[in-house]
Amino acid sequence: MAERINPMVKAALEWGPIAAFFLGYVQLKDETFAFGGTDYQGFIVVTAAFIPLMVICTGLLWRLTGKLSRMQVATVVLVVVFGGLSVWLNDERFFKMKPTMIYLLFGALLGIGLLRGQSWLKLVLEEAVPLQPEGWMVLTRRVMLFFFVLAAANEAVWRLMSTDAWVNFKTFGLPLAIFAFFMTQGSLFRRYGLERGDKV
Incomplete structure (x- = not known):
């Protein structure tokens, strides 16, 4: 427990x-x-x-x-x-690739779950974000695509920009992007949200 x-x-x-x-x-x-x-x-x-x-x-x-x-x-x-x-x-390049691998892995896992008709994101966030089943599927598709975008963004930054730029991107840019993403999902949460304690 x-x-x-x-x-x-x-x-x-x-x-x-x-x-x-x-x-x-x-x-x-x-x-x-x-x-x-x-x-x-x-x-x-x-x-x-x-x-x-x-x-x-x-x-x-x-x-x-x-x-x-x-x-x-x-x-x-x-x-x-x-x-x-x-x-x-x-070789610092390996550590710079780490966020890319993380987001590709998470995106791929969510995609596998979707192909099986399941929201594996629900297993992680269900306690914090109570949603109807349809809402979980929509949110999972959006998060999967978002993870792939973050992976591409990390690759672009570390390959094309300075180490200083990458460190700032990793420390501030990625968390802010994740925060902004979930802030833009307000309409989804309102449409598919459940009250605490509701069962589906």
């Missing part, structure tokens, strides 16, 4: 690693560090610190709440994989 925790603690565990990555990058982006005879740029060093911080915060969140969503599990796994590749190969 999931336990309730202080919303501020939950927010700190979810967003703290991202904020720490941004602040660390700002401080160390122009620095070079030598480890084992190899030079590492500040971006790689910050990525190396971000990986265990993300794992620890996700573990604490699981310990305090008793559960993790599939998205949270997939995210931390991809952070470890792509962040680890960046550190191991001393």
